[in-house]
Amino acid sequence: MTAAPQGKKYLGAVDLGGSKILSVIAEGDGRRVGEDRRTTSAREGPEVVLERIGVSLETALANAGLQQGDLTAVGICSPGPCDIDAGVICSAPNLPGWRDVPICRYLEERLGAPALLENDANAAAVGEHVYGAGRGCRHLIYITVSTGIGGGLIIDGRLYRGATGLAGELGHMTIDPQGPVCGCGNHGCLEALASGTAIAARGQELVAQGGSSLLAELAQKQGRLTAETVAQAAGQGDIACQEIIRRAGYYLGIGFASYVNIFNPQLIMIGGGVAKAGDLLLAPARAEMEARAMPEALRAVQVKLAELGDYGGVMGMVALLRDGATA
Numbered sequence: 502m503t504a505a506p507q508g509k510k511y512l513g514a515v516d517l518g519g520s521k522i523l524s525v526i527a528e529g530d531g532r533r534v535g536e537d538r539r540t541t542s543a544r545e546g547p548e549v550v551l552e553r554i555g556v557s558l559e560t561a562l563a564n565a566g567l568q569q570g571d572l573t574a575v576g577i578c579s580p581g582p583c584d585i586d587a588g589v590i591c592s593a594p595n596l597p598g599w600r601d602v603p604i605c606r607y608l609e610e611r612l613g614a615p616a617l618l619e620n621d622a623n624a625a626a627v628g629e630h631v632y633g634a635g636r637g638c639r640h641l642i643y644i645t646v647s648t649g650i651g652g653g654l655i656i657d658g659r660l661y662r663g664a665t666g667l668a669g670e671l672g673h674m675t676i677d678p679q680g681p682v683c684g685c686g687n688h689g690c691l692e693a694l695a696s697g698t699a700i701a702a703r704g705q706e707l708v709a710q711g712g713s714s715l716l717a718e719l720a721q722k723q724g725r726l727t728a729e730t731v732a733q734a735a736g737q738g739d740i741a742c743q744e745i746i747r748r749a750g751y752y753l754g755i756g757f758a759s760y761v762n763i764f765n766p767q768l769i770m771i772g773g774g775v776a777k778a779g780d781l782l783l784a785p786a787r788a789e790m791e792a793r794a795m796p797e798a799l800r801a802v803q804v805k806l807a808e809l810g811d812y813g814g815v816m817g818m819v820a821l822l823r824d825g826a827t828a
């Protein structure tokens with residue numbers, strides 16, 4: 502093992518997800534020098550997963566030829582509500598048993614470096630702002646469309662957290678008051694209409710009605726029917742599946758129009774697995790946004806795909822640590 506060159510500062514960042522843990526070691530300019538990926542196996546509970554996070558960071562350090570003393574700070578982002586100031590993950594729908602887990606204290610004790618916590622969508626917004634599709638923009642909105650819909654707001658060059666860190670829940674804007682019930686308990690949220698879960702549900706209805714033999718065949722072959730399956734059938738020319746994706750894009754565009762009118766952003770960036778559907782989703786989203794938003798605000802805004810993929814969250818933590826966001 503080699504010691505870190507004199508004066509170099511290394512930052513550790515972890516993205517804790519329901520299915521995977523991604524750890525990176527980076528320099529302040531964003532250059533990644535070490536990495537580790539492993540499955541979360543969240544069912545084993547918080548204690549086992551905490552240990553796994555520690556091992557993952559230590560493995561990423563070792564992969565970079567570094568050791569614990571070389572880390573100046575560590576950041577972790579996680580799904581669900583967090584108490585940023587206390588460094589506590591309050592709860593996480595995809596992490597069973599996680600209730601008020603003092604993650605920062607654990608990392609500080611284990612790694613001997615100050616630790617910082619942030620919500621994963623907020624972190625990805627910062628990552629895209631500093632290192633990705635949002636470079637050079639001061640006013641931008643990041644929206645991630647996957648199983649659910651999350652988001653983060655960069656206003657005047659800074660992450661906007663709101664009064665209690667919950668700002669940017671872009672998926673829970675009401676689009677249709679009579680719409681399907683959402684995971685949050687409200688009716689007709691954007692998430693209930695345009696998320697991967699919503700697209701998969703429409704696909705299942707379609708198959709049940711005998712509306713797409715191609716989708717039924719793909720679902721049977723894969724053993725499951727997800728938004729990706731619907732997108733795949735759409736890509737192979739299935740008209741009914743194309744209509745499902747287009748419909749999700751239409752609802753996204755209704756949301757975008759409100760974001761444009763409220764925040765007057767330069768950029769709306771879309772990340773998450775569903776964004777891989779590309780123009781089939783983005784074209785109707787843009788069209789609906791243009792039909793509804795105020796023309797003066799529309800002139801300023803671009804809609805683009807995010808660039809960092811699943812590195813968005815960790816790179817956001819690197820940027821926040823670089824800027825000295827730890828206490």
Ligand SMILES: [Zn+2]
Pocket residue numbers: 672673674683684685686687690692693
């Ligand atoms: Zn909701």
